[in-house]
Amino acid sequence: MSAFLAIVRRDLRLAFRQGGDGAFAVMFFVLAAILFPFGIGPEPELLARVAPGILWVVALLAAILALDRMFQPDWEDGTLELIRLSPLPLELAVVAKCLAHWLVTGLPVLLATPVVALMLRLDPASLPMLLLGMALGTPVLSLFGSVGAALTLGARRGGVLVSLLVLPLEVPVLIFGVGAADAAVGHEVGRAQLLILGAMLAAALPLCPLAAAAGLRQALE
Amino acid sequence: MDFHRFANPARFMRMSIPLLRVLAPAAAVLLALGLVLGFQVPPDYKQGMTVLIMFIHVPAAWMAMFAYAFLAAASAVALVWRHPLAEVAAVEAAPLGAGFTALCLITGSLWGAKMWGTWWVWDARLTSVLVLFFLYLGYLALAHAFDDRQRGLRAASVLALVGAVNLPIIKFSVDWWNTLHQPASVFRLGGPTLSTVYLWPLLTMALGFTLLFAWLLVLRMRAHLMERKIETLRLVAIETRQTVQPQEALS
Numbered sequence: 001m002s003a004f005l006a007i008v009r010r011d012l013r014l015a016f017r018q019g020g021d022g023a024f025a026v027m028f029f030v031l032a033a034i035l036f037p038f039g040i041g042p043e044p045e046l047l048a049r050v051a052p053g054i055l056w057v058v059a060l061l062a063a064i065l066a067l068d069r070m071f072q073p074d075w076e077d078g079t080l081e082l083i084r085l086s087p088l089p090l091e092l093a094v095v096a097k098c099l100a101h102w103l104v105t106g107l108p109v110l111l112a113t114p115v116v117a118l119m120l121r122l123d124p125a126s127l128p129m130l131l132l133g134m135a136l137g138t139p140v141l142s143l144f145g146s147v148g149a150a151l152t153l154g155a156r157r158g159g160v161l162v163s164l165l166v167l168p169l170e171v172p173v174l175i176f177g178v179g180a181a182d183a184a185v186g187h188e189v190g191r192a193q194l195l196i197l198g199a200m201l202a203a204a205l206p207l208c209p210l211a212a213a214a215g216l217r218q219a220l221e
Numbered sequence: 222m223d224f225h226r227f228a229n230p231a232r233f234m235r236m237s238i239p240l241l242r243v244l245a246p247a248a249a250v251l252l253a254l255g256l257v258l259g260f261q262v263p264p265d266y267k268q269g270m271t272v273l274i275m276f277i278h279v280p281a282a283w284m285a286m287f288a289y290a291f292l293a294a295a296s297a298v299a300l301v302w303r304h305p306l307a308e309v310a311a312v313e314a315a316p317l318g319a320g321f322t323a324l325c326l327i328t329g330s331l332w333g334a335k336m337w338g339t340w341w342v343w344d345a346r347l348t349s350v351l352v353l354f355f356l357y358l359g360y361l362a363l364a365h366a367f368d369d370r371q372r373g374l375r376a377a378s379v380l381a382l383v384g385a386v387n388l389p390i391i392k393f394s395v396d397w398w399n400t401l402h403q404p405a406s407v408f409r410l411g412g413p414t415l416s417t418v419y420l421w422p423l424l425t426m427a428l429g430f431t432l433l434f435a436w437l438l439v440l441r442m443r444a445h446l447m448e449r450k451i452e453t454l455r456l457v458a459i460e461t462r463q464t465v466q467p468q469e470a471l472s
Contacts, residue, residue: 147383151376155366164362165380168355171348172390214300214379218372 003088004096011100015069026108029062033116044121051122052130052181056174059109059134063141064166066105068159070097070149075219084220091209094150094216098142098209106138126184133180133190136197137173143201143208144169150215173200228304230446237439244436251429258422271335275419278328279407280427281321282350284434286388288318289353292360293385296378306442308374311381312364313441317434319357326350337401345394346402349387356384 016023036054037047074080083093113134117127148166152158176197180190255276265272292311299307329347334340341347360377367373395404407413413420 147380151363151380152366154372155363155376156368157366161362161366164355165359168352168359169383171352175348208383211379211383215376218375218379221372 003086004092007083007088007093007096008100008103011097012103014073015100015104023108025062025066025105026112028065029058029109030112030116032058032061034119036120047121048123048185051117051120052126052178052185054120055113055117055122055130056134056137056177056181059106059113059138060141060167060170060174062109063101063105063138063145064163066101067145067149067162067166070101070146071153071216071219072149072158075153080216081220084216090213090216094146094209094212095205098139098146101145102139102142106134106142110134110138123185125187126181129184129190129194130177130181132194133177133197136194136201137177140173140197140201140204141170143204144173146212147208147215150212150219153215153219173197176200228306230306233306234443234446237443241436241439244432244439248429248432248436251425251432255422255426255429258425262418262422268336271332272419274328274332276422276426278325278332279423280430281325281328283427284430285318285322285325285350285353286391287431288314288321288434289357289381289385289388292318293381293388296381299378300375300382308371308378309442309445310438311378312361312374313445314434314438315357315360315364317437317441319354319361321430321434322350322354322357326354333401342401344400344402345398346391346400349391349394353387353391356387360384 033054036050040046040050071080074083084090086093088096110131113131114127117130122130145162145166147169148162151165152161155161176193180193180197183190183193259273259276262272264270292314295307295311295314298304299311326347330340333342360381363380364373364377367376392405392408394400395402406415407420407423415423
């Protein structure tokens with residue numbers, strides 16, 4: 001347990017060391033989201049209709065942007081070797097890194113969402129469902145992202161490649177997350193979508209670290 | 222069955238020559254037969270002769286999924302048993318699978334434009350097949366993204382297994398969701414609902430497509446192994462040339 005927390009603490013400390021590098025993801029989230037009213041016009045009904053989709057897509061992109069810092073720096077300076085040699089199973093180390101990634105990108109995005117939703121004229125009735133869906137979905141984004149990041153360690157153009165690999169896998173999360181928010185707009189309960197998001201999280205939590213650890217072992221050979 | 226016998230690339234190269242000689246005519250015969258039978262079917266009561274697109278679209282769709290299942294299985298074999306030819310089979314099957322998926326999407330789009338009045342719709346079946354297409358492209362991108370080819374193949378094998386979760390989603394998408402795409406007519410509990418007049422040409426084309434896939438796969442695997450040999454020979458040539466060149470430069 002202490003090794004697990006040590007990795008989480010280390011990643012958090014590194015993320016905020018150089019004057020708030022860790023805040024870049026949430027800054028991107030806010031900036032990219034408020035580009036949309038400039039692009040599609042400020043008409044409130046139109047914005048309210050597409051706001052859940054915009055928020056989800058931009059949250060997804062913000063999560064992907066932070067992925068190349070998950071394993072790459074540690075792999076380059078040899079820390080990943082030490083992590084692999086430690087008594088903590090490599091799969092748990094991956095979970096620790098995903099948790100740190102989520103705390104630096106997913107959680108701040110979640111906290112920023114109500115403010116950005118206000119600017120995108122989102123129907124306030126659907127905000128709780130949107131936030132609940134994002135709370136379930138953003139960890140899944142981090143988990144799938146870790147698989148992509150681990151498999152592309154040492155690849156040419158690894159940063160762009162990660163997005164190509166991870167985006168098709170994260171489409172279902174997007175579909176159900178927006179579905180839950182849209183159901184709330186229609187004054188229905190998005191319970192089915194939230195349950196499916198929860199199921200995806202329950203499945204991704206044990207399985208993604210297996211794939212990511214396999215990728216890390218290949219990179220370290 | 223002792224698959225270790227097939228792990229020797231040289232033995233594969235030898236065995237593939239008679240195999241190709243059988244697969245090529247068999248595929249050609251079945252495809253020709255399928256097309257002949259297809260053009261002899263009576264027109265559909267609603268679609269007329271547009272129903273003929275089905276004889277390309279459905280086998281292409283079946284091959285797209287079969288190729289990915291083959292890819293995932295070969296990747297699993299490569300990761301678990303380190304079978305040297307399994308990775309080669311997987312990376313050479315991927316472009317074929319992507320091609321079949323593209324064929325499926327394009328013929329489906331043409332068929333839908335005529336029958337549904339729309340070139341595309343974001344229902345579960347079409348969306349999941351589009352995701353399958355991008356999974357193929359992602360697999361190929363990862364496999365070729367490393368300077369060390371072996372590393373690329375192994376990383377791509379893990380990715381192939383992760384993406385295999387999409388296959389049951391595609392298959393059951395028409396049952397789980399309300400889709401514009403019609404529900405299953407052939408592979409379903411209770412047997413096919415397709416009339417035998419259409420079923421026989423369809424199955425013939427499907428078998429022809431499968432043999433075509435097998436033929437192209439063996440061809441591509443041979444090409445891959447020959448490329449590897451050429452690369453090794455080039456590296457050896459560079460090595461031996463380097464020990465000679467400095468003296469030549471000085472003299």
